Amino acid sequence: MAQPRLASVTRLFARVGVTVFGGGDPTIAILQREFYRRDWLSAEKFAIAFGLARLTPGTNVLAFCAAAGWYIRGLPGALTAVLAITIPASVLVVWLTRAYDLTGHYPLALSIANALVAAAVGTMVGAAVLLVRTQSSRGRWLRPIVISLGAFVLAYFAKLSPLQVIGAAVVVGFFWVES
Amino acid sequence: MNLVVLYLLLVKATLTSFSGLASLPVVRTDFVVRRHVLTDRQLNTAVAASRIGPGPLGIYVVSVGYLAGGVPGACVGWLAMITPAFLIIPMLRFLGVRAEHPRARAVARAVLFAGAGLMLSAAAPMARDAITGPLSLAIVAASLILIAITRVDSLWVMLGAAVVGMLSFLF
Numbered sequence: 001m002a003q004p005r006l007a008s009v010t011r012l013f014a015r016v017g018v019t020v021f022g023g024g025d026p027t028i029a030i031l032q033r034e035f036y037r038r039d040w041l042s043a044e045k046f047a048i049a050f051g052l053a054r055l056t057p058g059t060n061v062l063a064f065c066a067a068a069g070w071y072i073r074g075l076p077g078a079l080t081a082v083l084a085i086t087i088p089a090s091v092l093v094v095w096l097t098r099a100y101d102l103t104g105h106y107p108l109a110l111s112i113a114n115a116l117v118a119a120a121v122g123t124m125v126g127a128a129v130l131l132v133r134t135q136s137s138r139g140r141w142l143r144p145i146v147i148s149l150g151a152f153v154l155a156y157f158a159k160l161s162p163l164q165v166i167g168a169a170v171v172v173g174f175f176w177v178e179s
Numbered sequence: 180m181n182l183v184v185l186y187l188l189l190v191k192a193t194l195t196s197f198s199g200l201a202s203l204p205v206v207r208t209d210f211v212v213r214r215h216v217l218t219d220r221q222l223n224t225a226v227a228a229s230r231i232g233p234g235p236l237g238i239y240v241v242s243v244g245y246l247a248g249g250v251p252g253a254c255v256g257w258l259a260m261i262t263p264a265f266l267i268i269p270m271l272r273f274l275g276v277r278a279e280h281p282r283a284r285a286v287a288r289a290v291l292f293a294g295a296g297l298m299l300s301a302a303a304p305m306a307r308d309a310i311t312g313p314l315s316l317a318i319v320a321a322s323l324i325l326i327a328i329t330r331v332d333s334l335w336v337m338l339g340a341a342v343v344g345m346l347s348f349l350f
Contacts, residue, residue, distance in 0.1 A: 017234050019337045024198075024235040025301040028294075029326075030333045037330055044284055047291035052270050058193040058263025059237030066264045067271055078268060082261050089234030090241045090257045094250070096228040097242040108348050113231055115344025118309040118318040119337055124302040125319075126326030128295040133327070135291065144292045151296025162297050163197065166290055173289025177282060 002039045006080050009073060012038075013065060013084035018092060021113065022120035024061030027085075029127035031068065036134065043135055045071045051166050060162075062086065143178055180216055180247050182255050189240050189259035200226070200236050206243060216247050314347055 012034055020027045028050065035041040041049075049067035056063035062082055069081025128148070136144045147169060154160045154168060188209045196202035203226070210217045217225075225242035232238070237260055244256020277283055310316050322336045 015334060019233060019334060021233050022305055024237075025298055027235060029298055033326055033333055037332075043291055044278070044287045047287040047294065048271070048274060048278055049267075050294045051287070051290040052267050052274075054197070056263060056267045056270070057195065057197060058266075059235045059260060060198055061235045062237070062261055062264035063267040067267045070268055070271055075268070078265065082264050086234070086238070086257060086261055089232065089238055090253065090260075093228050093232045093234065093238050093242050094245045094253045096232045097224060097245055100224050100228050100231075108345065111348035112341050112344040114309065114311070114315065115318055115340045115347070116337060117305065118315040119322040119340030121302050121306045121309045122319040122322030122324075123326050123333065123336065124298045124305070126323040128298040128302075129323070129327040131295045131298075132292060135288065143289075144295075147289050147292035148295040148299075151293035152299045153296075155297055155300035156303055165293055165297060169289045169293030170286050173286035174282060176289070177285040178288075 001042060004038070004040060004072065006073060006076060009069060009077055009080050010084045013069075013081045014088050017085035017087075017089040020120060020123075021116040022124075024059065024064075026120035026124050027061050028064055029124045031065070033123075033127050033130060035068070036130065040072050041068055043131075051170075054162050054166050140178060143176060147172060180214075180252065182248060182251055185244060185248050185252055186255045186259055189244060189256055190262050193237070193240060193259055193263050198237075200239070202237070202240070206240070210243065210247065217243065221246050314343070318343060 016027060016030050016034070020030050032046055035046060046068070049064050049071065052067060053060045053064035062085070065081040065085050066078045069077035069079070071077075073080065132144045132148050150172075151165050151169060154165050155162065160168070189206070192202035192205040192209070195205060207222055211219055211222055222243070225239045225246060228242045229236055229239035240260045241253050241256040244259070245253035248255065278287065306319065310319060318340050322340065325331050325336050326333065
């Protein structure tokens with residue numbers, strides 16, 4: 001795994017913090033994709049960060065960023081990741097709070113925001129596909145696909161919470177070990 | 180409003196919830212119902228501002244802090260939002276070398292695949308709102324392909340979508 005400079009960590013997290021719309025899930029999807037592209041975080045460490053973030057109180061994506069930053073550059077990395085992803089976005093949200101009553105008069109801004117949410121949807125599906133594709137080697141595709149689709153069914157159709165779905169994955173992962 | 184009290188109320192709300200907007204009922208009870216610091220309309224503005232802006236939905240507590248205490252209040256709201264995130268570090272330290280065990284790695288990989296399924300389940304309801312016509316469908320398809328197949332930087336995907344959104348309004 002590459003060990004990036006803190007300035008690079010700051011740049012990535014700050015950039016994702018202000019360009020990804022639609023909440024925490026698309027943010028994690030984009031970060032996962034960028035970690036993979038830059039070789040910053042192994043799939044196993046990503047999984048641990050992702051799973052534990054769901055068990056951490058507060059905003060899950062920030063716990064995920066703290067964990068990813070910690071794996072990448074230790075405690076300074078965790079601090080950098082959380083500060084970089086939240087400070088620029090917080091400045092923007094304060095500005096939006098002030099301007100909110102005016103936004104109805106700016107359909108251009110709404111048109112751009114709608115396009116960004118559509119891109120966030122495509123990004124999330126693309127990141128899920130990428131995640132399964134990169135972890136499925138020849139002859140080892142059954143477990144990734146069954147667990148991914150099972151999690152989707154449990155969350156979307158059975159309406160289980162993410163925490164319950166991850167709990168089910170832990171049980172399946174414990175008993176179904178790849179040979 | 181006293182900034183220490185503001186911090187304690189907001190951090191109580193964030194520490195007792197497990198996702199972005201799950202703290203909203205606690206915030207409403209404390210700020211609207213009990214203390215009358217905010218109105219329901221202001222709370223709605225805070226939530227709406229977080230939804231139309233980038234970043235996690237939980238960022239609405241920054242907006243609540245701003246409405247309750249101006250810019251210092253926004254800083255306090257930001258601090259309350261990020262405080263719980265660092266609770267994950269002791270958990271990671273506890274896992275440490277235990278995470279290298281083959282069975283632990285198998286569990287981690289199962290959680291990873293479940294994460295892919297959870298991303299799909301989160302994308303499905305968003306897609307219902309986001310896909311309003313052929314253009315938005317094309318944006319979803321193009322971004323999906325670019326992210327899943329190519330190594331193009333995600334920044335360009337987002338900027339491209341913003342440009343398409345702007346052009347679709349202008350023409």
